[in-house]
Amino acid sequence: MKVFITRVIPQAGLRLLEEAGLTIEQWTKKRNLTPAELVDHCRDADALLSAGSSKIDAGFLAAVPHLKVIALHAVGYDNVDITAATAHGIPIGNTPGVLTDATADTAFLLMLATSRKAFYLHKKILRGDWNFFEPTANLGLSLEGKTLGIFGMGSIGQAMARRSKAAYNMPILYHNRKPCTTAEKELGARYVSFETLLRESDVLSVHAPLTADTQDKFNAAAFAQMKPNAIFVNTARGGLHNEPDLISALLNHQIWGAGLDVTNPEPMHPDNVLLQMPNVCVLPHIGSATVETRDAMAILAARNIIAGLKGERLPAVVNPQVYEGKPAGRPAL
Numbered sequence: 001m002k003v004f005i006t007r008v009i010p011q012a013g014l015r016l017l018e019e020a021g022l023t024i025e026q027w028t029k030k031r032n033l034t035p036a037e038l039v040d041h042c043r044d045a046d047a048l049l050s051a052g053s054s055k056i057d058a059g060f061l062a063a064v065p066h067l068k069v070i071a072l073h074a075v076g077y078d079n080v081d082i083t084a085a086t087a088h089g090i091p092i093g094n095t096p097g098v099l100t101d102a103t104a105d106t107a108f109l110l111m112l113a114t115s116r117k118a119f120y121l122h123k124k125i126l127r128g129d130w131n132f133f134e135p136t137a138n139l140g141l142s143l144e145g146k147t148l149g150i151f152g153m154g155s156i157g158q159a160m161a162r163r164s165k166a167a168y169n170m171p172i173l174y175h176n177r178k179p180c181t182t183a184e185k186e187l188g189a190r191y192v193s194f195e196t197l198l199r200e201s202d203v204l205s206v207h208a209p210l211t212a213d214t215q216d217k218f219n220a221a222a223f224a225q226m227k228p229n230a231i232f233v234n235t236a237r238g239g240l241h242n243e244p245d246l247i248s249a250l251l252n253h254q255i256w257g258a259g260l261d262v263t264n265p266e267p268m269h270p271d272n273v274l275l276q277m278p279n280v281c282v283l284p285h286i287g288s289a290t291v292e293t294r295d296a297m298a299i300l301a302a303r304n305i306i307a308g309l310k311g312e313r314l315p316a317v318v319n320p321q322v323y324e325g326k327p328a329g330r331p332a333l
């Protein structure tokens, strides 16, 4: 049986697939596959391990009737038409949990780096511009005791809240689809409306998935309600914020700064005005990028593939509905 892998993934995952006796074909070029190339490589594949944001939609699924399981090397699945996959009887696996701490570390890093203008000051040093020390120059904002707002109090949102509470005793507000009793009990987090979250947060950190409900959630109307000294942090998906509106909010001092691990589009153009702003820190979507985390993601993705090909329930399945009754499309092996 053949598994097609859309990027080079850690050996830890490849080893498991090899030990399971699978034939591995891996895309090693440093560019995304086109939709047609993805279909071509998956036409005779039994499984797809997708790392990156290739669109897995109804058209793709109809073109690859041989495919029995898809494992994402990611927790987010906004690039997948889950309804279509379920209709085809294809379980979709993802990698929740194993990347929670690394991604929360990235959100925390962006909060702190933005609050101290760290990336901008680093760029100044590279230009030979190390200022004569002035007590009023290069000032950032302190985080101690400031209010942290979390949009999307899931695994990563809670891990970010835990770090911020421990480091700076930050009171926590959050908005979520439903109340999160763990965060309320453990961190004293307070559930608030979206508007209150905007109005009362000194740092607003985004951790919800990209869906039709959350697309462009942080737009001109939202930024207008935020505090002028607020820092906006997004490590979820670039589609949750409207970039022109974010730029205007920063230029008009409606908010103070922004820390972004995700942008829209990705990659961000090197001439983007956000990259010149002192109070903005941008990273190239490296939320989960530690050796240990990427190994763990590759292992979980491989376990999802192997389970799917054996006809077993995936260890981390996005569409458990696929197991309710007999799948309409493809029988498991």
Ligand SMILES: NC(=O)c1ccc[n+]([C@@H]2O[C@H](COP(=O)([O-])OP(=O)(O)OC[C@H]3O[C@@H](n4cnc5c(N)ncnc54)[C@H](O)[C@@H]3O)[C@@H](O)[C@H]2O)c1
Pocket (backbone or CB within 6 Å): 075, 076, 077, 096, 097, 099, 100, 103, 151, 152, 153, 154, 155, 156, 157, 175, 176, 177, 178, 207, 208, 209, 210, 211, 213, 214, 235, 236, 237, 261, 262, 285, 286, 287, 288
């Ligand atoms: N930057 C990165 O490299 C990176 C790494 C991992 C995850 N992510 C992103 O982070 C997201 C969150 O990951 P997670 O593991 O914490 O997921 P999770 O499912 O544990 O948490 C998501 C939370 O968002 C909430 N939510 C969903 N829709 C909402 C809405 N409309 N309004 C308010 N809350 C809503 C859910 O109720 C849930 O509590 C992923 O979907 C992914 O897009 C990015």
Ligand SMILES: O=C(O)[C@H](O)CO
Pocket (backbone or CB within 6 Å): 052, 073, 074, 075, 076, 077, 099, 287, 288
């Ligand atoms: O969702 C995720 O796991 C990361 O953003 C990697 O794509």
